[in-house]
Amino acid sequence: MANREFDVIIIGGGITGAGTARDCALRGLKTLLVERDDIASGATGRNHGLLHSGARYAVKDAESARECISENKILRKIAANCVEDTGGLFITLPEDEDSGYGLDYQKTFVEACLDAGIQARIISPEEALRMEPSVNPRLIGAVAVPDGSVDPFRLCSANVVDARMHGAEVLTYTFLDSFIIENGAVTGVRLLDRRSGVVSEYRAAVTVNAAGIWGQAVAAKAGISIGMYPAKGALLVFGHRVNNVVINRCRKSADGDILVPGDSVCVIGTTSTKIPFEECDDMRVTPGEVRLLLREGCSLCPSLSSTRILRAYAGVRPLVASDSDPTGRSISRGIVCLDHESRDGVKGLVTITGGKLMTYRLMAEKATDAVCRKLGLDRPCETAVTPLPGSGDGRIEAVSRRFSGKPTAGQKAAAGRHGDLTGRIRFDSPDDGALVCECENVTLAEIRYAVKELGVTNLEDLRRRTRVGMGTCQGSFCIRKAAAALAEALGDPSLADKLAAEYLEERWKGMVPAGWGDTLREMEFMQRVYKTGKPYSYDD
Amino acid sequence: MQEINISDKNFEQCQKCSLCETVCPVMANNPAYAGPKRSGPDSERYRLKNGIFFEDSLKYCMNGKRCEVACPSGVKIADLIQQARIKFSTASPKLRDAMLASTDLMGPLASGFAPIVNISLGLAPVKGVLDATIGLDHRRTLPKYSSRTFTSWFRKHAAALQDSFPRHISYYHGCYANYNYPQLAKDFTAVMNAFGYGVHLIEGERCCGVAKIANGMTEAAVRDAKANINAFRKATATGRDIVTVSTTCTMTLLEEYPELLKVDNSDVKSRIKLFEPFVFEAISSGIVKPVWKEGFKAKVAYHSPCHQERLGWGIFTIELLKMIPGLELIELGSNCCGMAGTYGFKKENFKVSQKIGEPLFNEIRSVAPDYVACECETCKWQIEMSAGVSVKNPVSILAEALDLEKTSELNRA
Numbered sequence: 001m002a003n004r005e006f007d008v009i010i011i012g013g014g015i016t017g018a019g020t021a022r023d024c025a026l027r028g029l030k031t032l033l034v035e036r037d038d039i040a041s042g043a044t045g046r047n048h049g050l051l052h053s054g055a056r057y058a059v060k061d062a063e064s065a066r067e068c069i070s071e072n073k074i075l076r077k078i079a080a081n082c083v084e085d086t087g088g089l090f091i092t093l094p095e096d097e098d099s100g101y102g103l104d105y106q107k108t109f110v111e112a113c114l115d116a117g118i119q120a121r122i123i124s125p126e127e128a129l130r131m132e133p134s135v136n137p138r139l140i141g142a143v144a145v146p147d148g149s150v151d152p153f154r155l156c157s158a159n160v161v162d163a164r165m166h167g168a169e170v171l172t173y174t175f176l177d178s179f180i181i182e183n184g185a186v187t188g189v190r191l192l193d194r195r196s197g198v199v200s201e202y203r204a205a206v207t208v209n210a211a212g213i214w215g216q217a218v219a220a221k222a223g224i225s226i227g228m229y230p231a232k233g234a235l236l237v238f239g240h241r242v243n244n245v246v247i248n249r250c251r252k253s254a255d256g257d258i259l260v261p262g263d264s265v266c267v268i269g270t271t272s273t274k275i276p277f278e279e280c281d282d283m284r285v286t287p288g289e290v291r292l293l294l295r296e297g298c299s300l301c302p303s304l305s306s307t308r309i310l311r312a313y314a315g316v317r318p319l320v321a322s323d324s325d326p327t328g329r330s331i332s333r334g335i336v337c338l339d340h341e342s343r344d345g346v347k348g349l350v351t352i353t354g355g356k357l358m359t360y361r362l363m364a365e366k367a368t369d370a371v372c373r374k375l376g377l378d379r380p381c382e383t384a385v386t387p388l389p390g391s392g393d394g395r396i397e398a399v400s401r402r403f404s405g406k407p408t409a410g411q412k413a414a415a416g417r418h419g420d421l422t423g424r425i426r427f428d429s430p431d432d433g434a435l436v437c438e439c440e441n442v443t444l445a446e447i448r449y450a451v452k453e454l455g456v457t458n459l460e461d462l463r464r465r466t467r468v469g470m471g472t473c474q475g476s477f478c479i480r481k482a483a484a485a486l487a488e489a490l491g492d493p494s495l496a497d498k499l500a501a502e503y504l505e506e507r508w509k510g511m512v513p514a515g516w517g518d519t520l521r522e523m524e525f526m527q528r529v530y531k532t533g534k535p536y537s538y539d540d
Numbered sequence: 541m542q543e544i545n546i547s548d549k550n551f552e553q554c555q556k557c558s559l560c561e562t563v564c565p566v567m568a569n570n571p572a573y574a575g576p577k578r579s580g581p582d583s584e585r586y587r588l589k590n591g592i593f594f595e596d597s598l599k600y601c602m603n604g605k606r607c608e609v610a611c612p613s614g615v616k617i618a619d620l621i622q623q624a625r626i627k628f629s630t631a632s633p634k635l636r637d638a639m640l641a642s643t644d645l646m647g648p649l650a651s652g653f654a655p656i657v658n659i660s661l662g663l664a665p666v667k668g669v670l671d672a673t674i675g676l677d678h679r680r681t682l683p684k685y686s687s688r689t690f691t692s693w694f695r696k697h698a699a700a701l702q703d704s705f706p707r708h709i710s711y712y713h714g715c716y717a718n719y720n721y722p723q724l725a726k727d728f729t730a731v732m733n734a735f736g737y738g739v740h741l742i743e744g745e746r747c748c749g750v751a752k753i754a755n756g757m758t759e760a761a762v763r764d765a766k767a768n769i770n771a772f773r774k775a776t777a778t779g780r781d782i783v784t785v786s787t788t789c790t791m792t793l794l795e796e797y798p799e800l801l802k803v804d805n806s807d808v809k810s811r812i813k814l815f816e817p818f819v820f821e822a823i824s825s826g827i828v829k830p831v832w833k834e835g836f837k838a839k840v841a842y843h844s845p846c847h848q849e850r851l852g853w854g855i856f857t858i859e860l861l862k863m864i865p866g867l868e869l870i871e872l873g874s875n876c877c878g879m880a881g882t883y884g885f886k887k888e889n890f891k892v893s894q895k896i897g898e899p900l901f902n903e904i905r906s907v908a909p910d911y912v913a914c915e916c917e918t919c920k921w922q923i924e925m926s927a928g929v930s931v932k933n934p935v936s937i938l939a940e941a942l943d944l945e946k947t948s949e950l951n952r953a
């Protein structure tokens with residue numbers, strides 16, 4: 001039987017939990033990371049992927065802005081293969097003058113950025129158009145900032161891989177059932193293995209609650225109340241990259257005012273709607289949200305109106321009500337790290353939440369500091385200077401050349417996805433180079449690698465690791481091939497049909513809200529071929 | 541909602557059905573070529589993300605556009621491929637490619653020395669040298685250069701007569717008829733004159749640029765295109781239509797100028813007419829009347845070139861040829877000959893080019909016609925060399941089959 005004694009147990013395999021597990025492991029703690037689903041299946045797998053410069057927060061929240069720019073610089077160094085240095089623009093349109101966000105506001109904005117240490121530079125509309133030809137040509141002003149894009153899954157995965165390399169154990173598809181509480185202290189957890197249905201006990205002196213929006217429910221299991229506000233954000237994915245520079249609107253944050261280029265697509269977002277907790281596990285994007293995002297998106301970048309939409313999706317921001325305001329009206333957007341011993345008199349439990357994807361490292365540092373304090377240890381944090389696995393030489397050119405002088409599209413794409421770790425993908429047997437997913441250039445070799453080394457159990461897991469089925473055809477052309485390869489690797493070829501059906505059902509769900517034009521044709525094609533796709537209805 | 545978001549990005553209309561792959565002649569014969577779907581719409585997304593996803597193997601595409609004819613979604617696959625080559629190919633054209641591409645430059649240079657050039661191009665040791673030094677395949681029979689260009693003949697012997705006709709057209713002769721095969725242009729002049737059309741050269745005509753496009757010399761091609769469209773504007777202002785004989789030049793003037801080179805031709809596009817549809821319509825609407833030679837007899841196999849397939853006008857050629865009494869017409873299956881302009885000249889393409897053409901060559905051999913009818917000059921080179929049957933342009937077939945004198949008399953008024 002495996003050893004079930006740890007120094008620290010972390011609940012939640014999103015970016016916050018993964019980052020905390022890595023930090024704990026690097027500081028020499030015996031660490032267990034627990035995730036009820038796949039890693040990055042919560043908010044971490046459903047966000048915008050913007051590597052904020054902090055400019056967005058500069059005017060209203062200087063502290064967040066400072067955190068952002070400092071973490072922005074750190075991530076570029078330690079996670080080179082997950083980050084793309086796209087640069088960003090904040091544009092002003094003529095109509096912004098009328099709503100009080102004209103060129104006067106631009107001045108205020110730039111001053112606030114510079115105060116926070118963000119290099120913001122006013123550029124002419126002409127220069128903005130040169131920098132990013134797709135930007136709305138009606139713009140009257142633009143500010144260039146060091147925004148970037150970050151691949152949330154890769155970042156999360158790199159943290160998990162590194163935590164493992166430093167001795168951490170990771171349990172996915174494992175649910176925190178309840179805490180073991182002895183003498184007013186959390187001394188361990190009871191975990192439900194969702195595949196076997198078996199519940200087992202694990203012990204640790206400290207447990208970290210990093211369960212995102214589900215952190216409220218997790219805390220409740222220890223009898224602790226945290227006031228959280230699930231804020232749903234919807235996003236639309238377009239079929240290809242229309243822009244190569246992040247485009248923001250230079251005004252007070254509003255719906256649909258950021259267009260982020262990420263991998264082979266671009267994403268417009270987001271909205272913000274408070275939803276009931278029950279909906280957090282099954283979110284649907286409504287036609288109304290799609291319309292709103294399109295309308296706002298087109299004022300950033302008019303050609304979105306004639307670009308194919310691949311799908312829509314939504315995530316929930318884990319927002320926390322400030323402890324001093326029980327009405328929940330003042331909601332903190334910053335990092336929240338709670339030591340429940342001082343706050344609630346419950347020993348052995350820490351909650352880390354709030355914040356952002358791109359400030360995860362700082363969040364992890366704070367949580368790990370708290371863990372070490374509780375364990376009576378004094379160990380310095382090294383995550384700000386220790387590169388993540390894969391980060392080495394993140395450039396596609398360099399990495400893909402390691403395969404051969406003339407790398408194939410599949411090899412180049414793999415290099416873009418796995419960075420320095422790409423070398424572990426073996427192109428040895430003749431069929432290794434065969435393309436499974438043609439839209440996203442995923443080879444059989446990459447699939448074999450993901451199954452063998454990155455803990456894949458279903459096609460969703462595989463998608464997050466390789467982008468299989470994320471392209472124009474949304475899997476209708478490739479998913480049978482991928483399902484067969486995965487089922488074979490899992491040792492049960494008869495699983496293929498079931499795996500494919502589950503996957504397509506999930507894709508279908510994202511395509512429904514954008515079901516017209518070429519996407520509708522694709523859906524009909526998918527439906528005819530696979531007899532898949534339940535109808536959905538909306539109240540909208 | 542529908543009104544505000546419909547994709548006009550052509551490559552996004554691909555549904556991944558793979559039909560294009562089943563008709564691409566290169567994909568079937570050259571394993572190094574990834575095929576139309578991969579090279580076109582699939583890779584375009586990745587090229588937009590990062591130029592390093594441009595693949596060198598795009599150079600194997602012959603731009604015959606059979607893929608586009610097959611695509612049920614209307615994706616301009618071959619255009620995407622040529623556009624990507626224009627945008628991303630960093631390889632600067634080799635001397636060989638530049639020589640093949642500059643049909644207008646090589647033409648005048650070679651014409652002056654035609655006997656020497658022709659003899660030396662035909663000699664085995666010279667071909668060996670060309671093969672080794674610039675990569676022209678030594679198995680290839682090279683097109684001959686004529687010692688006298690069409691235009692110089694025309695100015696001296698024909699130009700003065702042209703104003704006397706009742707109707708008029710402007711003639712875009714192209715490089716091939718001018719430098720390599722003036723007889724074709726002379727036949728054209730004879731036929732048009734017989735039908736009562738005065739033939740006029742276009743002031744400032746240039747090479748259409750297709751070979752420059754194929755060999756990566758885009759800027760030069762854009763210069764040609766702009767010059768030609770300006771020349772066409774002046775020519776059409778006189779009320780004359782522009783008539784062409786080469787399907788490849790025609791497709792370039794009509795489609796590649798706006799799609800690939802972004803040179804606007806919208807104001808003259810409808811005035812550019814290929815010989816066969818032009819004559820077919822003139823005859824069937826009764827504007828002109830043919831008188832056919834008595835006792836004309838020929839067994840003719842018609843090969844529709846790729847660019848004619850793309851233009852979709854092969855039917856006019858077929859109907860026109862069917863009008864000729866005594867002409868037995870056999871329509872060959874839709875197959876590419878493998879030559880595709882300057883493609884088959886290149887050493888690295890020779891084998892593939894022959895393999896692609898094999899089904900066509902076999903069919904021609906089994907039909908055993910007196911000759912093959914085909915509107916494309918490069919198909920002619922390939923078929924004559926590889927199937928051993930001579931190839932005639934429909935223009936020349938008409939020149940032979942018409943009783944030119946009687947036709948002239950009938951169409952004088």
Ligand SMILES: Cc1cc2nc3c(=O)[nH]c(=O)nc-3n(C[C@H](O)[C@H](O)[C@H](O)COP(=O)(O)OP(=O)(O)OC[C@H]3O[C@@H](n4cnc5c(N)ncnc54)[C@H](O)[C@@H]3O)c2cc1C
Binds near residue numbers: 050
């Ligand atoms: C629409 C939207 C756009 C955003 N855009 C950006 C952006 O552009 N840039 C940026 O920096 N940030 C962005 N964010 C914020 C960012 O996504 C989140 O702050 C971040 O992902 C939160 O990570 P997390 O690990 O705390 O939570 P999560 O990723 O939600 O992880 C929590 C995990 O805990 C697991 N869990 C829950 N209960 C249990 C249990 N009982 N047992 C075991 N496991 C459990 C869940 O399955 C989940 O995987 C965005 C958020 C949203 C919603």
Ligand code: SF4
Binds near residue numbers: 607
């Ligand atoms: S143009 Fe011809 S060679 Fe090129 S992809 Fe299309 S069918 Fe193939």
Ligand code: SF4
Binds near residue numbers: 558581
């Ligand atoms: S034929 Fe057209 S739709 Fe089908 S795969 Fe080829 S490009 Fe795509």
